[in-house]
Amino acid sequence: MDTATAPVDNGVNVDALLEAREALSEAPEAAQFKWRATCEWVNGTHSRSNVEGFFGLGEEHQHKTNFTFEADHPEVFASEDHGATPVELVLAGLASCLTAGVASVAQMREIQLRSVTATLEGGMDIQGILGIDSDVRNGFDGIKVTYDIDADATPDEIRAVVAQSQKRSAVYDVITNPTNVTVEVK
Amino acid sequence: MRAASVIIGAGHAGLAMSRCLSDRSINHVVLERGEVANSWRTERWDSLRLLTPNWQSRLPGFGYEGENPDGYRDMAETIAFIERYAEVISAPVEMHTTVTSVRSADAGYEVTTDRGVWNARTVVIASGACNLPSVPALAASVPAGIKTLAALEYRNPDQLDEGGVMVVGASATGTQIAGEVQRSGRPVTISVGEHVRVPRVYRGLDIKWWMDRCGVLNEHYTEFDNVERVRNLPSPQLAGSDDRRTVDLNSLTDIGVRLIGRLAGINEGNAQFSGSLPNQCALSDLKMNRLLDRIDEWATENGLDESVESPHRFEPTRFETSPPLGLSLTSGEIGTIIWATGFRPDYSWLDVPVLDRKGRIRHDGGVAETPGMYLMGIPFLRRRKSSLIDGAGDDARDLSAHLASFLDETSRG
Numbered sequence: 001m002d003t004a005t006a007p008v009d010n011g012v013n014v015d016a017l018l019e020a021r022e023a024l025s026e027a028p029e030a031a032q033f034k035w036r037a038t039c040e041w042v043n044g045t046h047s048r049s050n051v052e053g054f055f056g057l058g059e060e061h062q063h064k065t066n067f068t069f070e071a072d073h074p075e076v077f078a079s080e081d082h083g084a085t086p087v088e089l090v091l092a093g094l095a096s097c098l099t100a101g102v103a104s105v106a107q108m109r110e111i112q113l114r115s116v117t118a119t120l121e122g123g124m125d126i127q128g129i130l131g132i133d134s135d136v137r138n139g140f141d142g143i144k145v146t147y148d149i150d151a152d153a154t155p156d157e158i159r160a161v162v163a164q165s166q167k168r169s170a171v172y173d174v175i176t177n178p179t180n181v182t183v184e185v186k
Numbered sequence: 187m188r189a190a191s192v193i194i195g196a197g198h199a200g201l202a203m204s205r206c207l208s209d210r211s212i213n214h215v216v217l218e219r220g221e222v223a224n225s226w227r228t229e230r231w232d233s234l235r236l237l238t239p240n241w242q243s244r245l246p247g248f249g250y251e252g253e254n255p256d257g258y259r260d261m262a263e264t265i266a267f268i269e270r271y272a273e274v275i276s277a278p279v280e281m282h283t284t285v286t287s288v289r290s291a292d293a294g295y296e297v298t299t300d301r302g303v304w305n306a307r308t309v310v311i312a313s314g315a316c317n318l319p320s321v322p323a324l325a326a327s328v329p330a331g332i333k334t335l336a337a338l339e340y341r342n343p344d345q346l347d348e349g350g351v352m353v354v355g356a357s358a359t360g361t362q363i364a365g366e367v368q369r370s371g372r373p374v375t376i377s378v379g380e381h382v383r384v385p386r387v388y389r390g391l392d393i394k395w396w397m398d399r400c401g402v403l404n405e406h407y408t409e410f411d412n413v414e415r416v417r418n419l420p421s422p423q424l425a426g427s428d429d430r431r432t433v434d435l436n437s438l439t440d441i442g443v444r445l446i447g448r449l450a451g452i453n454e455g456n457a458q459f460s461g462s463l464p465n466q467c468a469l470s471d472l473k474m475n476r477l478l479d480r481i482d483e484w485a486t487e488n489g490l491d492e493s494v495e496s497p498h499r500f501e502p503t504r505f506e507t508s509p510p511l512g513l514s515l516t517s518g519e520i521g522t523i524i525w526a527t528g529f530r531p532d533y534s535w536l537d538v539p540v541l542d543r544k545g546r547i548r549h550d551g552g553v554a555e556t557p558g559m560y561l562m563g564i565p566f567l568r569r570r571k572s573s574l575i576d577g578a579g580d581d582a583r584d585l586s587a588h589l590a591s592f593l594d595e596t597s598r599g
Contacts, residue, residue: 018411028543142508160472166465176461177450 008152012107030057046072046082091120091143094171098145101165111157114150143175189215190593192297192306194288196222196279198245198268199563200312202578205246205275206586212593214306216277217299219284223268225314226261232342233366235260235426236575237358238394243267243575246582248274256392258426285313289537293596294558307596308589311536311547311554312562315573316529322354327452328523329515337363337526343370349521350374352457352513354449356381357420360526361433365425367524368443375513375520376438378463379448382422383470383503386432388478389485389495393424400484402477403571404580407551417566420528421573435467435503445505446513455516459509467503475499531564552585558592560585 024031033056039049049069053062070083084092095118106113122143128136149158166172191207193200196218207214218224236243241255248271259267272279280301287298294307319336328334333347337359343366353364356378368374384393397403407413425433435445447459448466482497513520533541540556542548548555551568561567562581571577 156472156475159468160476163465163469163472166462167469172462172465176447178453178458 008107008110008112010103010107010113012104014104014107017104032056042082044072045077045079046070087122087124087140090175091122094143094169094175095120095145097169097171098162098165101169102147102149102161105161105164105168106151106153109153109157109161111151111153111161114152115148116150117148119146119148120144187215187302187304189213189304189306191215191308191310191589192217192295192304193310193312194285194297195312195314195563196272196277196281197225197312197314197563198223198243198271198575199578199582200310201268201271201275201277201279202245202582203310203312203560203562203586204277204279205248206582207589208275208277209246210586210590212586212590214278215304216279217283217285217297217304218279218281221281222272222279223265225316226265226268229316229338230261231337231340231363232261234362236264237421237424237426238574238576239392239426242394242398244579245271245575246275246579257428285535287535287537290556295538307593308558308560310560310562310585310589311533313531315531315564317532318530319525320528320530321525322449322527324449324452325523325525329452329455332515332523333521334523334525337524338529340524343367343372346370346372347521348372350519351522351524352377352520353524353526355379355420355526355528356423356435357526357528358422358424358433360524361423361435361438362425363524363526364438364443365433365441368438368441372522373442373444374438375444375446376435377446377449377459378435378466379460380466381420381435381470383434383474384422384424384477385434385474385500386424386430388481389497391494392430396481396484397477398571398576400481402480403569403574403577405570407566407568413566416570417564419565434500435505436501439504446509447511452515455514457513457515457520459511459513461511463505463509467505471502552581553588558589558596560589 033054035054037049037051039047041047049071051063051067051069053060055061069089071086071089072082073079073085074081099116099118102116103113120143122140124140125136127133128138147162149162151158153161190212191214193203193207193214193216196216200216201222204214204216221227235258237258239256240250240252240259243250283299283301285297285299288309289296291305294305295309297304297306297309316338319338321336325334340363346367350373351367352375353360353367354377356376360376364374364376386393388396394403410416423434425431431437439445445463447461447463449457450460451458478497478499485491485494530545533545533547538556538559540547540554540559547561549561552561554561562585563572563578565573568581568584569577572581
């Protein structure tokens with residue numbers, strides 16, 4: 001690592017994160033969060049999801065902006081392609097979560113990042129979703145994430161940052177472990 | 187009955203503390219529910235040997251006296267060693283005395299046993315870190331046809347039915363049991379979460395020798411900003427054997443054990459495994475290599491490069507490209523599950539409000555939050571070596587000094 005230059009700054013406030021960890025280990029009830037989204041059907045396979053608020057630290061919070069996400073299916077599925085397919089949004093969620101982790105872990109370890117690019121590919125046999133073969137699952141048969149990282153660190157230090165990011169990632173956990181899902185109709 | 191200090195447990199940790207208190211002429215008693223080295227007698231599997239070489243059991247006023255310093259004690263030798271220590275230091279052990287309650291009293295603690303009550307201004311809890319199995323909650327969902335046992339109940343493969351065995355956990359315990367059961371002819375699947383990989387021998391020398399000499403085992407708890415994390419690390423994948431073999435995951439794969447991800451759930455009779463196996467292996471390979479880097483640097487700095495074998499790296503952990511994410515527990519493929527998912531201390535007799543929400547004693551390097559109470563013999567109590575027999579000496583020296591000044595202060599006050 002280059003010690004003669006400016007302090008490492010990946011734009012992550014590590015002190016605030018460490019303080020939060022300290023505070024929440026004393027008050028585990030404040031660590032209980034609820035993440036929320038709403039979704040409205042537009043037309044055909046096109047839908048629009050909305051993310052506004054969430055609950056955490058004992059109270060309701062609002063995002064600075066009301067974020068919307070268009071989702072659809074491409075023309076090869078006889079759809080109109082108004083947005084990313086939902087499974088592509090899953091890949092985007094995984095990539096964003098891991099990449100946020102890479103920046104945070106690198107900051108914690110005083111590694112200056114210059115560029116971080118993740119490329120993701122999820123394989124899928126669509127005989128599952130089409131109901132052609134009940135032995136084929138609907139979801140991905142595997143996801144491959146490839147990172148290209150330019151940083152002031154050795155290759156093994158960079159690999160260790162990426163490994164630690166997976167260890168602490170929520171979306172990585174969501175994808176690699178089963179989750180109970182309850183869907184109700186009002 | 188009255189003493190300045192009551193030590194609970196006559197294992198290596200309690201005895202090391204006894205020796206240090208005797209050195210300071212502090213009147214004390216060691217209460218032992220069974221005989222000296224009770225857990226080693228009753229709660230270990232048959233083939234177990236110490237993970238540390240014989241020379242590395244240096245206790246205050248005692249050490250290895252035999253002719254095989256690089257060997258690893260079996261259980262009989264371990265028990266004999268600890269018994270001999272109790273004799274050499276003339277430890278005031280009250281055997282077959284089970285503590286049923288410890289509570290705060292006017293001037294310290296009241297320790298109730300099945301053979302009378304002791305009052306003491308200080309209490310040292312050295313009753314062990316591995317009294318009870320830590321079994322995950324999902325164990326309740328295992329289908330009725332499967333036999334389950336915790337590692338504490340495991341003795342040898344003969345007690346298992348023929349047929350497939352799933353070992354959950356890849357610590358020293360899980361990997362040793364998986365290897366032994368596989369060699370008995372029962373096909374083993376090992377479920378692998380976070381684990382610590384180390385070679386038994388590196389550059390011709392025992393890994394524990396390197397870790398001792400280059401300072402790893404002496405790392406102090408105050409050097410870590412999150413000591414709870416290191417306290418909870420699984421034990422390193424090590425075994426003691428005559429051929430000094432390594433018991434990492436590759437060695438298990440070589441004999442036919444199947445690696446599978448961390449057991450994440452059991453749903454309608456199907457076990458579900460995490461897809462995190464590649465990262466768990468990457469994490470432990472990287473961590474092992476950081477340890478080896480540190481050893482290599484130390485060897486160079488200390489001029490050892492000419493006299494020991496050259497630095498090298500081990501093959502990365504091998505795993506299937508797409509390890510199975512599910513396994514039927516009703517198909518007959520698996521007949522037995524062995525939980526090698528860790529241990530925890532038993533504080534059911536402790537009637538002092540000093541436990542945190544995870545049931546651990548709140549302490550700072552063995553000095554409990556409740557004045558006059560001390561803790562010995564738990565992982566990373568004060569140093570990385572605290573979990574080893576070899577670590578009890580320095581911890582006992584430090585904590586007996588604290589205990590002595592506590593007695594001085596309170597008698598003056």
